[in-house]
Amino acid sequence: MLNNYICALDIGSSKISACVAQFQKRRISSMYFDSVASKGVKDGVIVDSISLISCIEKLLKNLKAKSGINIKFLHVNISGQDIITKHSRAIIPLAERGNKVITVSDMLRANEQARVLGSNLEEEIIHIIPSSYSIDSKSNISNPLGLYSHKLEVDLFLICGKLSSVQTLDRVINQSGYDVRGLSFSGLVTSKAVFDKGTKEGLSVFCDIGSDVTEILIFRDGLLKDIEIMPLGGNGLTSRLQEALKIPFELAEDIKRSYGVIGDSEMLDENKEILVKKSDFYKPIKQKAVSEVVTSAAKLMCLELKEAVEKRVPLYEINNFVVVGRALLLEGFIETLEATLSIPVKLGRVSKPEIVSLIKENNELSAQKYLAYLVPIGIICDTLESKPIGVLPVQSLPKNLLIKAFNRVKEVYQEYF
Secondary structure: OHHHEEEEEEEOOOEEEEEEEEEEOOEEEEEEEEEEEOOOEEOOEEOOHHHHHHHHHHHHHHHHHHHOOOOOEEEEEEOHHHEEEEEEEEEEEOOOOOOEEOOHHHHHHHHHHHHHHHOOOOEEEEEEEEEEEEOOOOOOEOOOOOOEEOEEEEEEEEEEEEHHHHHHHHHHHHHOOOEEEEEEEHHHHHHHHHOOOHHHOOEEEEEEEOOOOEEEEEEEOOEEEEEEEEOOOHHHHHHHHHHHHOOOHHHHHHHHHHHOEOOOHHHOOOOOEEEEEEOOEEEEEEHHHHHHHHHHHHHHHHHHHHHHHHOOOOHHHOOEEEEEOHHHHOEOHHHHHHHHHOOOOEEOOOOOHHHHHHHHOOHHHOOOHHHHHHHHHHHHHHHHOOOOOOOOOOOOOOOOHHHHHHHHHHHHHHHHO
């Protein structure tokens, strides 16, 4: 939290958004938001660094003017097909004979061993998440601290990015004139912004529908268990409309947002028309025809989402299904997804009261426009808290030598007495 601010940057395929939070006495005093159209990114991957640098420079120049903050450090997201997830397991002995009490240092030692075993020279580890622990007599233990055992096993869930992509992202940020202070997986930090105590209980599914990439995260009792990244999103609906109407993509996107209604087209007025400009003249198109194309594409997307979730968990076990993304602003999308899944679907909303109050004060974020900034808000929430969602309550070792010595004496006392 250098210079009393945190600046979070969300690099997406359709837009780049940023948020800077300013602090006074360790509390957020003000937040500023801005976004620009994205260039140089496709399917969550940087394909043109020069165009992307230009977008970032423009965006942060606007944000500096709004906030008056001299921004130098950025917390950036990474997503898309360059994300790699895997499990890594490690077992460490605790005592040569008999049992000993499990301490924080034992847990950290097991985590580090699993991290080393799961490391790859072609990958950069972004998040390290202890999924569960096992001791001699029990498995799937959430927190073994203070238990007795002869050995300790950890199942570590690693979220990694391709090293080449991480290096490219770092270079783009540096050439834009900034330094990367932190790197986060989009889906994980966005869930941090919208999950509350209720959604941390039981089996919860978080679905972030982007423009061309959808991320599905599965949590059990607040702990991240699985991730699925799919190459589909709101742009798929636009592409179907573009092909059907034989119009440019940008025009199809405008028509989708303004006139796209998902659901029973029989309820629409047969005679209502939309004037679409083609070359030098305007051509009328029935809104009902637009609705039929968008509805067909949306139903197909919802079926793909259902199949992806069912591969991971049974639908009837899900306690909470939370979904975010600008595609949800289309009338009837949530209802279509709910009907496809046959379970209740909730629209993700910011759950932090102090941030909600600041959003309400910002006229630019009215009418759910804040949905475009959920990733930057999530990055800020994640940076502020020491224990991100999906991470077990494992303390880090203290830096103070006196505290280290005290903790070591305490561990020895617990072990023998």
